[in-house]
Amino acid sequence: MEDPQIINPGTSIATPKVIIMMADYGHDPTETAVPWAAFKTAGYEISIATQNSQVPRCDNKMLQGVTQKLLSHQKQGATKDVVAKYKQMQQSEEMLHPLSWSAPDFSLDPYDLVLFPGGHEKSVRQVIESPTVHKLMLDYFPKTKKPSHKVVAAVCHGVMVLSESKDANGRSIIHDCVTTALPTRFEKTAYWGTxxxxxxxxxxxxxxxxxxxxxxxxxxxxxxxxxxxxNPGPFVVEDENYNYISARYPGDAVLFAEEIIKLFESFHKLV
Structure with a gap:
């Protein structure tokens, strides 16, 4: 097998290396499993990282039981297709043996894509509020400035990891970017409806x-x-100056994954 072409240090565009940054519990299964499945199909090399290598679990309320059915009617709970993808993800090597993003020697540099799925369950604050993750992103995000081939992607509450990653002057890493995240009206509707x-x-x-x-x-x-x-139909935002793609909620997950894959395909065309 030929060595992949190296464009930037630590960046291989022949087989993109993806890392999904997760809390131990609570991420949205659609926003996690749908991109995971799309990247698997595309042949990407995937890793998952949690704080201390704890095997992560997505929000169970969205996956099974009465709450899954009720939330599905509100277009929030996981569909049967998503549940099937999530079960496959649960059995994957990367899910069963996650890395530790708090390990002293952990670095994001080897990865071409850093992905932050969303989720509103309170446990996801573990990653949103993590000083360690903030420090990692303060180092990594500037490296996505075009024409770099490194990418950051975030959906829903995952965008808050980036907005909360701030330098010594209190300036967020996405201060100059265009972005989306969970719209207030969507959040209020879901909150008051449940x-x-x-x-x-x-x-x-x-x-x-x-x-x-x-x-x-x-x-x-x-x-x-x-x-x-x-509009509840799929919607994503891509920044013009950084390889940064964001989305709002589970309904955007398919398009979100597709646009990330298209971005990596565009890198190939530049070689």
Whole structure:
């Protein structure tokens, strides 16, 4: 097998190396398993990292039981297809043997794509609030500036990992980027539509906390940089200056994965 062509140090575009950064529990199964399955089909090399190599589990409320059925009706819970993909992901080598993103020798440099899935279950705060992950992204994100072939992708609450990754002056790594994330109207609709039987389940930081859109927008140079659509159909945003792709919620997951793959295909065309 021929050696892949190296464009930038640590970046192989022949077989992209992906790392999915996860909390121990709580990520959205659609936003995790759909990109995972698409990258598997595309032949990408995939790794998963959690804080201390704990095998991650996605939000069980979205995967089974009464809550899965109720949330599916609201286009939030996992569909049968997603559940099947998630079960395959659970048995994968990368899921069963994740890396530790808190290990002293851990680095994101070997990877071509760093992916942050979303999820509103409170446990995902483990990655959103992690000083270690913030430090890793402060180092990695500038390396995605075009014409680099390194990529960062985030969906829903995953975008908050980036908005919360700030330098010593309090400037977020996506300060100058265009981005999307979970729109306030989507978040409020899900919250109030489930509050009677799930309490503040849909508020990651608890009842009364600011919405994701508000939190992300505050980290940008201008509110105009936050792009969104209230149409439930697929919607993603790609920045012009950085290889950064973002999406809003589970309904965007298929297009989100497709656009990431297209971006890597465009790198091949430049070789």
């Amino acid at each position: 509050r009677a039987f799930l309490g503040d389940y849909y508020k990651t930081f608890g009842h009364g906390s600011e919405n994701v859109q508000e939190s992300v927008t505050k980290a940008l140079a201008s509110p105009a940089q936050f792009k969104s659509s209230l």
